[in-house]
Amino acid sequence: MKEALLHMLAENEGEFVSGQQISENLNCSRTAIWKHISELRKSGYSIEAVQKRGYRLLTSPDLVTAEEVSLYTGNGTFGKKVTYKTSxxxxxxxxxxxxxEGALEGxxxxxxxxTGGRGRLGRAWQSPSGTGIWMSLILRPEIPLQKAPQLTLLIAVAASRAIEKVTGLEAxxxxxxDLLIKGKKVAGILTELQAEADSIHSVIVGIGMNVNQEKKHFTEEISEIATSLAIEGGKTYKRAEIxxxxxxxxxxxxxxxxxxGFAVIKLLWEARAYSLGKRITARSVTGSITGYAKxxxxxxxxxxEDDNGEIHSIYSADIEFPSH
Amino acid sequence: MKEALLHMLAENEGEFVSGQQISENLNCSRTAIWKHISELRKSGYSIEAVQKRGYRLLTSPDLVTAEEVSLYTGNGTFGKKVTYKTSxxxxxxxxxxxxxEGALEGxxxxxxxxTGGRGRLGRAWQSPSGTGIWMSLILRPEIPLQKAPQLTLLIAVAASRAIEKVTGLEAxxxxxxDLLIKGKKVAGILTELQAEADSIHSVIVGIGMNVNQEKKHFTEEISEIATSLAIEGGKTYKRAEIxxxxxxxxxxxxxxxxxxGFAVIKLLWEARAYSLGKRITARSVTGSITGYAKxxxxxxxxxxEDDNGEIHSIYSADIEFPSH
Structure with a gap:
């Protein structure tokens, strides 16, 4: 109900929606409307109320609540069921x-x-309050286990496209x-599985994206390797929209x-890949190999491909770019 | 302490071990020994106590407790940490x-x-009290996700070898x-994973094995497709030993x-495979294919290989043997 009310106001942002219209559309009393308007105001929405004209949404806070995210998920089913927590x-x-417990896909x-965000291989991921998108998505694909790593690549392509669509920035x-803008990390993707050897129960995709951090939020050391959409775009963005x-x-x-299948995703991935054709070092627990990413x-x-022309299959490693 | 005492008695099964010997070896009082002897008797161990001669283990119950299993794990580290529950x-x-929570490998x-045992693909697995081995083992292999299904095959080979070693039966x-004796299912293996797309956190191997069920324990329908080691071997076995x-x-x-790597396991697996070279039907959610298992x-x-000579890769399916 609060979500539907917000939708009506947001669709007519800057214009008045009459109490009667809301009451009829949502099949609720004037008192109920007033209660929800008060709640939205408490959450940070600035809503003007003028007698005989109705309600007008002036500004929205930068929230990632269920109500707010639902304004931007279109006709899709992903993100229709949101568990939102402040911390x-x-x-x-x-x-x-x-x-x-059986949560549905999407x-x-x-x-x-x-407070304890994790990246790949158990590494810490900084997720300070109100600055980024810290999101986990449940998928239940009927694909063999062997193909699960394809999903990491798919999510990376999707996140890169979404950034471009909303901000115009190329990631x-x-x-x-990892997603990089001008060589600096702006987002990371963590793909985790609950599976049997021949059947995936669920894939839990974690997406961490730096959105509105300013340069001062990063230490000097971190700002050498990390960035945010706001730093790169020169403006802040609505996290829910992204x-x-x-x-x-x-x-x-x-x-x-x-x-x-994967063929189309692979082409899209390769078109956005940072390291392909470049000389890289793949560093893992078992050692490191330098060569060209083929x-x-x-x-x-x-x-x-190493310097002897031998091709190595890299399943898991950290990629570095030798500085020469 | 109780475990060490049981080890001493079991190593000298049928012979007396003096109270003094126990007291010295385990560095404990005569009272403590007596307390543990009482506990073992309560668990079903028949222990004779004769003054001036000591204690003698006559018979052991068929238990799968930590103490009992530890008698049969040799010098290995798997099974040293046992969580045992009656139900x-x-x-x-x-x-x-x-x-x-970080449990160690093994x-x-x-x-x-x-009461709610599970087989592959969420199917029920009958696990009645005291008749079989219902066991889960935690592994933490540093292998790529793509190779995890190899572990199911490894476990099947190991379980088949263990059955042969203890009972002489060929599974x-x-x-x-699945493990089959004379075409009937005697054990099943369930391999589950907690993983990232490029790193396995843990593999949880479930092994269900019918050991001491008698024919009357199975319905007529079930006894067409399932069996136990006792039915096939004509005697009962100690579950802990198996x-x-x-x-x-x-x-x-x-x-x-x-x-x-997998090469040796693959050879061992193929030597024990039931379906290789046979005409089979692979049935899955997406349909079924009949042909020769290559x-x-x-x-x-x-x-x-189907009848047109086309080779199909089967990631997940139920195998049936067409009756003609």
Missing amino acids: VKSTQEIAHSLAR SIVLADEQ AIKWPN AGAVLQEIENLYRSYLVK GITDEGVLLL | VKSTQEIAHSLAR SIVLADEQ AIKWPN AGAVLQEIENLYRSYLVK GITDEGVLLL
Whole structure:
């Protein structure tokens, strides 16, 4: 009801919507409307109320609540079921436990702040309050386990497209899971699984994206390697709008992927890849290999040609760009 | 302490061990020994106590407790940390949550009875009290996700070898995860994962094995397709001995696999495979294919040649043997 009311006001942003119109559309009393208007105001929405004219939405706060995100998810089903928290340890943890309890595909968990956000391989991910998108999405693809890494690449393409759509900024993909703007990390993707050896129960996709951090939010050391959409775009963005665009792009690519397979995703990925054709070093627990990034396989494996012309299959590694 | 006492008695089964010897070896008082002897008797161990001669273990109950299993795990580390319960919903559930809390590789969960035992693809698995081995094992292999299905095959080989070692019975492997004696199912393996797209956090291996069920325990319908070691061997077995042998075989193959890869396991698997070279039907949600089982790939994928000579890669399916 509060969500539907917000939709009516947002669709007519800057214009008055009469109490009677709302009452008829949403089939509720004037008193109920007033109660929800008060709640929205408390959440930070600035809503003008003028007798005989009705209500007018003047400005919206930068929130990632269910109501706010639902304004931007279009006709998709991803993001229709939102678990929103102001502060959590990790949205991944919550999503894992929702998935175990049977949460439907497309359910998401969003938080304003993560106190123990995780990146790939258990690394910490800084998720300060109100500055970025800290989101986990539950998928239930009927694909073999061997193909699960393809989803990381799919999500990276979708997130990069969403950024471009909303901000005009170009975000390149660094294998396997980082988005870079001008060489600096703006987003990371964490793909986790609950699976049997031959059947995936659920994929929990974590997306961390720096949106409205200013340069002063980063230490000097961090600002050498990380950035935000606001720093690169020179303005702030509505996080809900970007989150909604990310969900729409993911859903579109995902539906196509389930029907047509990885070929299209692979082309899109390669077009946005940062490291392809470049000289890179792949560093892992077992050692490091330097060579030219030749491409990715259908399993999402990175192919690296060393100086002896030998091709290495890289399943998991950190990519570095030798400075020479 | 109780475990060490049982070890001393079991190593000298049928012979007396003096109170003084026990007291010195285990560095404990005569009163403490007596307390533990009483507890063991309560658990079903028949222990004779004769003044001036000491204690003598006459018979042991068929238990799968930590103490009992530890008698049969040899020098291995698998099965050294045992969580034993008389009755649980599912040992897999407990093992999953232990794994999330950081349980070490080789930790196991054993139960006398499962009230909600699960097989592959969420199917029910009958686990009546005191008749079989209902066990979950936590592994933490540093292998790519794509190779995880190999572990199901490794476990099947290990379980088949353990059965042969203890009972002399030959158990064939039906791809991907069943053990058959004379065409009837005697054990099933469930391999579940907690993983990232490029890194496995833990593998939870569930093993369900029918040990001491008699024919009358099965309905007529079930006894057409299922059997137990006791039915096939014509005698009952100590479940702990078989569980210990399974753990030892798994650990040996697993250590070799991590160093040398899948090639050896593949040969062992093929030698014990039930369906290779046979005409089979692979039935899955997307349809069914009939043809000749040609072999498995290094990713544990089953290769099936249909009547047009086309080779199909089977990632997940139920295998049936057409009756003609």
